[in-house]
Amino acid sequence: MLRTSLGSCRSLFTKPAPPSSRPTAISVRASTNPSSTYPTSLLQARPLRILSKMANNLYIADTPAEVSQAKGLHLITQNTPNGQATQIMLEELADAYGTTWTTTLINIMTNEQKKEWFLRLNPNGRIPVLVDNGQSPPFPIIETSAQLLYLLKFADKEDKFGFKDELERNVVLQWMFFWHGGGAPYQGQVNHFSRAAPEKIPYAINRYKNETLRVYGVLEIRLSGQFTGEPRDYLAGPGKGKYTVADIKTWPWVKGWERSGFTADEMKPFPHLLKWIDRIAARPAVQRGIGDKYVQK
Numbered sequence: 001m002l003r004t005s006l007g008s009c010r011s012l013f014t015k016p017a018p019p020s021s022r023p024t025a026i027s028v029r030a031s032t033n034p035s036s037t038y039p040t041s042l043l044q045a046r047p048l049r050i051l052s053k054m055a056n057n058l059y060i061a062d063t064p065a066e067v068s069q070a071k072g073l074h075l076i077t078q079n080t081p082n083g084q085a086t087q088i089m090l091e092e093l094a095d096a097y098g099t100t101w102t103t104t105l106i107n108i109m110t111n112e113q114k115k116e117w118f119l120r121l122n123p124n125g126r127i128p129v130l131v132d133n134g135q136s137p138p139f140p141i142i143e144t145s146a147q148l149l150y151l152l153k154f155a156d157k158e159d160k161f162g163f164k165d166e167l168e169r170n171v172v173l174q175w176m177f178f179w180h181g182g183g184a185p186y187q188g189q190v191n192h193f194s195r196a197a198p199e200k201i202p203y204a205i206n207r208y209k210n211e212t213l214r215v216y217g218v219l220e221i222r223l224s225g226q227f228t229g230e231p232r233d234y235l236a237g238p239g240k241g242k243y244t245v246a247d248i249k250t251w252p253w254v255k256g257w258e259r260s261g262f263t264a265d266e267m268k269p270f271p272h273l274l275k276w277i278d279r280i281a282a283r284p285a286v287q288r289g290i291g292d293k294y295v296q297k
Helices: 007-015 081-097 144-154 166-182 185-198 202-224 245-254 273-283 284-289
Strands: 071-075 103-106 131-132 141-143
Touching: 007 103, 007 141, 071 081, 071 141, 081 144, 131 144, 131 245, 141 144, 144 166, 144 245, 166 202, 166 245, 185 202, 185 245, 202 245, 202 273, 245 273
Parallel strands: 071 103
Antiparallel strands: 071 131, 131 141
16 A cells, blocks of 8 residues: 655645746735826735736727726626616725726616627626726626625725624625525516516516515514514614625615515515615715716716
8 A cells, every 4th residue: 555644745736836936916005095087906905916817818809998998996887786786885985985996887788798898807798897907917806796895805994894803794794695695686587577578477476576575574584683682774783783785785676676566565564674775875875876977878
């Protein structure tokens, strides 16, 4: 029987790379000056290794100039619930830190997001896409939840919209993922089958409406403090909670309950959820994040 020490085995697979081939660490301070023409890279806010060169061909001749020539953070979006979550986060960061970015609005009804220039940024062909052009090569972030967490890590240096404590941070992730995987897909299907589908299928409409109402009920349990005896203002955080990316992720969808075809009577079982909707809607950054600046003229 051949026996080899653990150290010998490791040496077979973990040869150190020569110094010249190792990634180089970078560390510069990110600008938060709201008057600057372009934002600097958020990734430069903390030491980080230069990213893989796999994105060297990110931009092509057909990429709109306002996208390919953008500096720093650039958001490609439409004013949908998913787009609004990242829009709101950026607006909140602008109020908190003076974070700046540029924006390209596209029309998803014409399938602009299915063209090659867009698919190079997001092969899934969905908005929004956030690109950090301050990196070499530029660094695209797909999926709203990933964008919120990216901005939370690299732009929210005081954890205004999250927590340093790992347990509290995990609670934020729990509620973000709850809506990402268990809320948005159901309400999205309600919208599709009740508004967009060429054929109205009662089974599909009822199934997804009932599932969305069930998810609303889970949010109501959380906010009402049904099992804790302590009502909450926000989804995460101790006590009454704190406004975080969990709320920012969830709110743009839930506030659209009327557009999704739910009636006031159907929403009566969720009084704490309705107050939560109004509470967040009152924030200036939220109002800007869903406002006319993100509506394509």
